[in-house]
Amino acid sequence: MATAARKTAPYEGPECPRCAILFGDDLRSSGTIICPNCGLTFEASAFNPPQRKLQVVEVAQSGPEGANACANHERNTAVTSCQRCGLYICSLCDMNVGTGSYCPSCFDRVRTEGSLSPATTRFKDYASMARTSAIVGFLFMFMFLGLPFGALTIYYARKGLKQAKAEGRPTAGIRVAGTFGFLEALVGIGYIVFGVLAFMGKLP
Amino acid sequence: MNPTRTRLGRSAHAFGREDVFEVPEGLEVESRENYEVIRKRVLFEEVQFVTIHREIGVWFVILNGLIGGFFLFLGMVIFNATQSGNVWALMPWVVMASPFLIAAALRAIYGVNVVSVFGRRSKAVIRTGRKLKARELYGRMLTRVRQAQSKLEREVAEIAAVEIPQAPEMPPMPIPESAS
Structure with a gap:
């Protein structure tokens, strides 16, 4: 819980990398530093970045x-x-x-x-969604869930591929998930056909 | 976003995982939580503080130790309950417990090296198991930050050196006769 609170807390500036207490200008220096809060040491390099100035002509x-x-x-x-x-x-x-x-x-x-x-700083991770959907579909294929999860995997994989191509990321993992989704959908359709035939008594 | 980016590190925590990439102008941090990616950047020209340290990560060791211990405990309970005396019956449980116990032991012995880069508006944390790689990363970050900041300093000095002609002073406005 403490970790979650720390993660969602807004960033306020340089801090101790061990205990996350804020390090003001007076505490920031180069060399080995002992944190005044936790007493632990770390090596650091301090910088004084120049401010970018805009040239505004009246x-x-x-x-x-x-x-x-x-x-x-x-x-x-x-x-x-x-x-x-x-x-x-x-x-x-x-x-x-x-x-x-x-x-x-x-x-x-x-x-x-x-x-x-x-x-864009916040977006959906379709590649992970495709992978998860493919795994869940594979695990629950025997419960006639292959078709919906397969279709969902193909949808996510398509979106994930588009996203990965736009960002120049590798697409192999998404392609594998998409293929799994396609196979799951096929097996799902097979199950349904088999079920209908069995219900109608037309199985040999 | 940038095809020229290279991954520097990946770390996972209880709520998701975080990837840090190097891009020409800084570091790009991608945090993944509940299938949502939050992307932020730490620009080299805004970096104020770069640190390196080694930590064990108590929660990592405790959690992995507990999971491994739980599997071993289950194995022992079943082994004692069946009273078969066959040690091989314990093996599946030992196999299940060993990755967690090995991970906990390795972390407790070697720890993890952490390089933190603090900018004005965001920070990036890179974790790596290898000390040499962490040192190399730390050095690389310092070099890139120094390069970016000295370039910016030169740009700022160039802008300051350019003389902008001052606007001619306007003559005072005549006072309307009705006012006097």
């Missing part, structure tokens, strides 16, 4: 010919336009994750829709 600074003003900050010069709504945006508003520039509101919408793959 409209007044860009000369009389001037440039277009940002739609959200009228004093700032626009550096690009949103590729979704065409709004002029300054470097403060430019939300570029490698697939083009978006204004903050369009970025929010596209991210929520899930159509901006580099900004």
Whole structure:
């Protein structure tokens, strides 16, 4: 329970790798460190990362010919336009994750829709779902559950394949699960046919 | 997301598992919980603290020891109840218990090496059984962080060096006659 609480707790900054107590700037140093909370040692290297600064040019600074003003900050010069709504945006508003520039509101919408793959941080793991479904279907095949679980495995494997290909991950495991799902579905259909024939008394 | 990423480590816990990959701009952490993947990144240019230590993982040892011990206990109970005197009857239980007991013993003896990378907004934890690999990873992380941060420092200095012309001072607004 304590582990779960620690896992879901938001990250607040560098901490002791052993007891997870927060390490402020005064405690962070390079070399062997003894944690003041748990008393255990660890080796560490501290860094002071520079802050990335954005160059914002004001409209007044860009000369009389001037440039277009940002739609959200009228004093700032626009550096690009949103590729979704065409709004002029300054470097403060430019939300570029490698697939083009978006204004903050369009970025929010596209991210929520899930159509901006580099900004996706939470998604279903279809490969694991296909594997689990294939195993459960295999175990309960004798209970006429081969067909539904087989169909489910094929569905998950199809989605998992698409996902893995988009991310450049290996697809061998998903293909094996999909094949298992197909075989389970076939055996499931066989069971049903066998059951119907037996019920009608047409078995030799 | 990135086809050029390489896996640095994988660790499993009671609620799921976590994979850490190296990508050109940092580390990508994928946590899997209930068939849902949560992905976050630790950018090298934002890293504040990198640590390495060795731990045993008391819960791992206790849980595996308990499971292994439970199988052995069941075997002993059945062995005593049947009173067959045949030691081979114990074998299936010993076989079932041994992976857990071996894992617990190995962890208790050798421990696990942990490399933690703390960024401004997220962290990545890489666990590995081999000490040499952990050292290599630690060194690699330090090199990549130093490279990324010195590059960023140069970029920041370049931006600061560019002189932006100051806007000409506007003349004061004339005071309307009605106000005076």
